[in-house]
Amino acid sequence: xxxxxxxxxxxxxxxxxxxxxxxxxxxxxxxxxxxxxxxxxxxxxxxxxxxxxxxxxxxxxxxxxxxxxxxxxxxxxxxxxxxxxxxxxxxxxxxxxxxxxxxxxxxxxxxxxxxxxxxxxxxxxxxxxxxxxxxxxxxxxxxxxxxxxxxxxxxxxxxxxxxxxxxxxxxxxxxxxxxxxxxxxxxxxxxxxxxxxxxxxxxxxxxxxxxxxxxxxxxxxxxxxxxxxxxxxxxxxxxxxxxxxxxxxxxxxxxxxxxxxxxxxxxxxxxxxxxxxxxxxxxxxxxxxxxxxxxxxxxxxxxxxxxxxxxxxxxxxxxxxxxxxxxxxxxxxxxxxxxxxxxxxxxxxxxxxxxxxxxxxxxxxxxxxxxxxxxxxxxxxxxxxxxxxxxxxxxxxxxxxxxxxxxxxxxxxxxxxxxxxxxxxxxxxxxxxxxxxxxxxxxxxxxxxxxxxxxxxxxxxxxxxxx
Amino acid sequence: xxxxxxxxxxxxxxxxxxxxxxxxxxxxxxxxxxxxxxxxxxxxxxxxxxxxxxxxxxxxxxxxxxxxxxxxxxxxxxxxxxxxxxxxxxxxxxxxxxxxxxxxxxxxxxxxxxxxxxxxxxxxxxxxxxxxxxxxxxxxxxxxxxxxxxxxxxxxxxxxxxxxxxxxxxxxxxxxxxxxxxxxxxxxxxxxxxxxxxxxxxxxxxxxxxxxxxxxxxxxxxxxxxxxxxxxxxxxxxxxxxxxxxxxxxxxxxxxxxxxxxxxxxxxxxxxxxxxxxxxxxxxxxxxxxxxxxxxxxxxxxxxxxxxxxxxxxxxxxxxxxxxxxxxxxxxxxxxxxxxxxxxxxxxxxxxxxxxxxxxxxxxxx
Numbered sequence: 001x002x003x004x005x006x007x008x009x010x011x012x013x014x015x016x017x018x019x020x021x022x023x024x025x026x027x028x029x030x031x032x033x034x035x036x037x038x039x040x041x042x043x044x045x046x047x048x049x050x051x052x053x054x055x056x057x058x059x060x061x062x063x064x065x066x067x068x069x070x071x072x073x074x075x076x077x078x079x080x081x082x083x084x085x086x087x088x089x090x091x092x093x094x095x096x097x098x099x100x101x102x103x104x105x106x107x108x109x110x111x112x113x114x115x116x117x118x119x120x121x122x123x124x125x126x127x128x129x130x131x132x133x134x135x136x137x138x139x140x141x142x143x144x145x146x147x148x149x150x151x152x153x154x155x156x157x158x159x160x161x162x163x164x165x166x167x168x169x170x171x172x173x174x175x176x177x178x179x180x181x182x183x184x185x186x187x188x189x190x191x192x193x194x195x196x197x198x199x200x201x202x203x204x205x206x207x208x209x210x211x212x213x214x215x216x217x218x219x220x221x222x223x224x225x226x227x228x229x230x231x232x233x234x235x236x237x238x239x240x241x242x243x244x245x246x247x248x249x250x251x252x253x254x255x256x257x258x259x260x261x262x263x264x265x266x267x268x269x270x271x272x273x274x275x276x277x278x279x280x281x282x283x284x285x286x287x288x289x290x291x292x293x294x295x296x297x298x299x300x301x302x303x304x305x306x307x308x309x310x311x312x313x314x315x316x317x318x319x320x321x322x323x324x325x326x327x328x329x330x331x332x333x334x335x336x337x338x339x340x341x342x343x344x345x346x347x348x349x350x351x352x353x354x355x356x357x358x359x360x361x362x363x364x365x366x367x368x369x370x371x372x373x374x375x376x377x378x379x380x381x382x383x384x385x386x387x388x389x390x391x392x393x394x395x396x397x398x399x400x401x402x403x404x405x406x407x408x409x410x411x412x413x414x415x416x417x418x419x420x421x422x423x424x425x426x427x428x429x430x431x432x433x434x435x436x437x438x439x440x441x442x443x444x445x446x447x448x449x450x451x452x453x454x455x456x457x458x459x460x461x462x463x464x465x466x467x
Numbered sequence: 468x469x470x471x472x473x474x475x476x477x478x479x480x481x482x483x484x485x486x487x488x489x490x491x492x493x494x495x496x497x498x499x500x501x502x503x504x505x506x507x508x509x510x511x512x513x514x515x516x517x518x519x520x521x522x523x524x525x526x527x528x529x530x531x532x533x534x535x536x537x538x539x540x541x542x543x544x545x546x547x548x549x550x551x552x553x554x555x556x557x558x559x560x561x562x563x564x565x566x567x568x569x570x571x572x573x574x575x576x577x578x579x580x581x582x583x584x585x586x587x588x589x590x591x592x593x594x595x596x597x598x599x600x601x602x603x604x605x606x607x608x609x610x611x612x613x614x615x616x617x618x619x620x621x622x623x624x625x626x627x628x629x630x631x632x633x634x635x636x637x638x639x640x641x642x643x644x645x646x647x648x649x650x651x652x653x654x655x656x657x658x659x660x661x662x663x664x665x666x667x668x669x670x671x672x673x674x675x676x677x678x679x680x681x682x683x684x685x686x687x688x689x690x691x692x693x694x695x696x697x698x699x700x701x702x703x704x705x706x707x708x709x710x711x712x713x714x715x716x717x718x719x720x721x722x723x724x725x726x727x728x729x730x731x732x733x734x735x736x737x738x739x740x741x742x743x744x745x746x747x748x749x750x751x752x753x754x755x756x757x758x759x760x761x762x763x764x765x766x767x768x769x770x771x772x773x774x775x776x777x778x779x780x781x782x783x784x785x786x787x788x789x790x791x792x793x794x795x796x797x798x799x800x801x802x803x804x805x806x807x808x809x810x811x812x813x814x815x816x817x818x819x820x821x822x823x824x825x826x827x828x829x830x831x832x833x
Contacts, residue, residue, distance in 0.1 A: 086741050094741060103741075270738075392631045393477070393643035396502025402509035403628045405721075410703065410764045436502055441739055441766050449702065449726075450759035453749035455741060 004030035004077065005327055006320070007093055007106030009084050009265060012040020013309045014301025014316035015112030016067040021317045023075040025324035030104055031071065032082040032095055038068045040114050041134065042309045044141050053144060056168045058161075060204075060309070061141075067313065085443035087269050090296045094442075094455070101451045108296055108323045111266055111284075112316060115259035115302035118281075119415045120154060120366045121375045121383070124228030125255065133162045133256035146171040147252035151237045153226060154257040155180040156360040160208040162254065167215035175248045176212065177239055179257060179363040181222040188359035191352075220246060226365065228253055257362045261303045264414060267440035269297055275432040278357045279306055280367065281418060282437055288343070289322035290315055298323060306357075311349040318342050367422055375423075376416040378409020386420055390427035396436045397421050410446050413438040470496040470640070472813075473658055473668030475647050475682065476675035478508035479623070479798040482630035483805035484672055484813075486545075489637040491810050496668060497634060497641040498658070505677055505694070505737060507798060510769020512699060512727050513623040513719065514712060515555075515800045518562055518590060518615035522576050525583040526824045527778050531797070533820075534804035535617050541803040542621065548636065549629045553621050554720035560618025561593075561602070561713040563754050567610045574613065590615045604708050606756040612713070620712040622720050623799050630802075647675075650685050652787040670789040672813065676772045677735075679794055687786030689827045692794055694770035696731040698743050700751075702761040709755065716751050724758060726751040730771075739768045771796040775830050781812065781822040792827070 006022050008015045011033035019031045031038075039046040043064025054062045071078055079097055086094040091109045095102055117132040124130070133152060139145040140162075148171045152163050155178055163173050212219070220241040229236045229247075236249045260281035263273060271292035272285040283305040290298040300319040301312030318339055325335045369375060371384030381404050389400040397413075397420045400406055406420055407413030413420070417438050425435040443452075472488055474481045477499025485495045500506075517535050521528030535557065542555040564570035574592050581588035591614045598605060598612050635641060646661040650671065658666040673679055673686055683690025704722030718724050729743045744766055752759045772794055774780055779795030791813055795801055804820075811819040 088741055092741075392628065392635070393499065393641050394502075395644045398502045399509070399643075402506075402624050403631070405624075408765060410762070412765070439503070441768075442741070442744070443763055443766065446703065446762040446764050448759065449700070449748045449752055449761050449763055452700075452745050452763055453752045453759070454745075456745035456749040 002030060002077075002102065002104035004028045004104060004106050006030070006108050006110060006323055007091065007104055008032065008110045008112055009093070010040065010112035010114055010301070010303070011035070011038040011071070011078070012042060012112060012114045012301060012312065013064065013067060014114070014303070014312040015040070015110070016071060016316070017313040018110050018112060018300060018316035018320040019076050020067070020070040021320035022324060023073055025321065026329045027075065027324055027327060029076045030106065031076055031078045032084055032093065033078070033080055034083055036080050038071055038078070038080070039064050043068065044138060049141055053141070056165060057141060058165070063309070083445045083447075084265070085445045085447045087265060087442070090269055090294045096447055096451055099451070101447070101454055103455070107327055108298065110290075110316075110319055110323065111297065111299040111303055112301045112312075113262045113265050113303040115306060116262045116414060117256060118258045118260045118362055119419065120255040120257050120363065121369045121373050121419060122226050122228060122255070122366055123370065123373055124230065124234065126374055126377060127228055127230050128233035129230070129251055130228055130234050130253045130255065133158055133254040136252075136254040137162050137165065140165055140169065144169070149174060149250050150252035150254055151175050151177060151248050151250040152254045152256070153177040153179070153223075153237060154255055154363060156256060156258045157205060157356065158259070159256045160205060160212065162256070163217060164208045164211045167211060167217065172212070172215040172217050173254070174250050175237075176217055176219045177223045177226065177237060177241070177248070178219060178221045179223050179226070180360050184361055185359050188355050191355040191358055224365070226363075257366060258360065259302065259306055260418060261305060262414075263303065264412060264440050264444050266292065266299055266303070267437065268442060268444055269294060271297060273437065276305060278354055280362050281306070282432070288318075290319035291322065307350050307353060311346060314342050314346040314349060318346065367419070368426055369419065375419045376406040376409065378411050379405040381406040381416070383419070383423055386423045387427055390424055394424060395428055395430065396424060397438050398436070400424060401438065407438050412440060412444065468494060469655065470494040470668045472496070472670050472672060473498060473656065473666060474672045474674060475658070476673070476678060477631070477641060477643065478506055478674070478676060479627055479630065479802055480676070480793060480795065480805060481672070481674035482627070482634055483798070483802040484674060484793060484809055485634050485639050486630055486637065487806035487810045488813070489634060489639050490806075495634070495639040496666065497639060498645050498647055498660075498666065499641060499643045500646060500678070501644045505735070505770050507676055507769050507772060507796070508627050509624060510697070510699070510767055511623050511799055512697070512725065513620050513717070513799060514560070514714065515557060515619045515621055516560065516714065516797070517617035518560065518577070518613060519714070520797070520800075522580055524776075524778060524824060525580065528580060528584060528588070530804060530820070531800060532617055533808070534801045535619070537803035537807050538619070538621070541806055545626070545629045545633055548633045551625055551629050553625045553629060555619065555621045557617070557619030558711060559614055559616045560620070560711050561598075561612040561614055563612045563713050563715065564610050565608050565750075565753055570611050570613070577613065589617065602709055602711070604755050604757055606753055608753050614711075618712065620717050621799060626799065626802065647682060650682070650787075650790070652790070656787075656789065670791075670813070672791050672793055674793045676794065677770060679792060683792060686790045686792070687784040688782055688792045689830060690780075690792060690794070691827065691830050692772050692774055692780070694735055695773040695796075696729065696733050696737060696768050696770055697727060698729045698731075698739050698747065698766065698768045700726040700744060700748060700763055700766045702758065703764050705761055708757060715747070716754060723764070724751075724761065735770065737768045737770050739766045779825050780827045781825040782827045
């Protein structure tokens, strides 16, 4: 078993920044990351890719370079390709890397697990050729692969960014089918001051739209009744917009309507979570330092509430400093001095968030899908089945799981969890908080029985005798 | 109209009793907890298991066998009504042993029980080679197994769902998300709920699992039950690997291999632990080496409802006539008995099963 002052799960902006900050304060850091190279989703593989496709992917991508380069040094132990599948007693983690199971115990644990794209269960979303915009972007980042015949569906800044990146790569999307409405935008102006403070971000958005206009990408706004058609694979996107029905043929559909915190690890640890109504998602309850309801466990970055890459980096540093103070590596004076500018910057970064959340809300049809739409892909459970379980007395997702296997598959409910909770809440007339979420247990990711068995100290006959 | 019975607890035990009562024409109200209530009904292993039951109490062995024998008809009727097959398979089950001496000790116990039951306890002992013919995928370290022909398994979640659906279809009222906090007797029963509401019923069945620990004494019961944790692992769906279930490993009808079991005295902690998961995984791999490469996709823990001697408790309240306590840790195995035979016991009919040995005064300090 490895020991470290701080174990960090996730090498995205929050995890990378926290690792550097903690190491600078004198802590030993173990940085576990699922990917072979650091960067997280936003700065995926940035050290290798930035020199090759940096211009195409833009400044927001290459901004990750210094963070990734900052991971060199004595006090940071990096374990790439590490699939963390168990966290016990808050700070003891087990992971698989290169087919071997390892364990580590940290004095503190920082969850920097980032965001997941919000699943967008629409009619036809399980057809071949349909993927999330983020998955499409991964192909572009890592391999430079772009579909030449794609339609983008949904809402949010990432949708515009991916569309612009596709255009720069020479394959602009066939169409942008946007689900946000003019009403969403006017509602968002209630958060107007935040929007003004985030002016740079807004300008960037306007710049992307201008880019798409130049590339001749048609935009359909306030789209409704969206369905993906095809036999076996996606052939067209059908929708209502501007008072008429549209059908755009394509072979690839990128779906995106925002990102949500990846709370699988924080749920597995069992720390408190709350419903963030503005972001339509659960997030772990944290204090200003990122400390969860468990004293030894911290969360920073999008995994603790969506704020974007810059905010994640700053939150990672704040958490690392609080941890350094916890462990006596720095004193209160040093903590206050180092943290003050970070908190100011963090407030600036977070200011436009409420505006963005309101301007690009998740698509209502995908939050509460039609009865025959599959919502649990692993076990092929439809939205209608979940409504049926509500009629059988299921108040929450754990009962529904027992009744219909929803969330029992290898993804551990990652992709259907929020939808199941939303449907049950609506059917039972209860709040998302009252309805709750799947109870997440290890393994967070599948592990082989052989790998697990290798950890046992007891011999099997010993167990036989105990029976 | 006031129900004839209020059933406190809507797990497999409570719903089985409710279903049986509804079939007899009684009006039934089931009061059930919420999403995060401790529920053995959704954490259990799904065995309909005869062997090892009642080694020291032949009456328990008999009650278990009667239930196992009633299961086929019970499952067929439920499946017929709900259109949902329960995945019942009662073609026998194995008790695997890696250790020759442990196997021999167990066989000696079974011989004793067989004698106590007048020879009516059908089991076979299979050495490694004989077992290999039945289960070709066992590993070289398996010393042998006991095959009990009365054993079997079922999909326990389908059972739960079928009962939940059919109890409603039969006219039972089920209220979920409620907690009974007090019961008053006098011209029937008045149950006070945590949300401030009250419910009235002529009779009460307390089948609230571990909830009986707090509610039992208010109804005049000792309810000496405690939680005992069991952890379970389940793999990805696999091609057929085994023919029969065992107490520690079974392949479910959906294809996953389910691995148990642990017995841990840890109070109300229903968390899983790496140490136990690793140990039961190691044992399963020893029995079926092919499992070494299988992906584990889920693990969970649930709390058994254990009495001091491990046997069920069937008790009529000495202070509140009309109130009965029904609790056991084998709610799946005994579901058929609870549905078919317990209504007679509740109603004191001439056909009532003799459940005297399961009275809770066996635990009373004399």
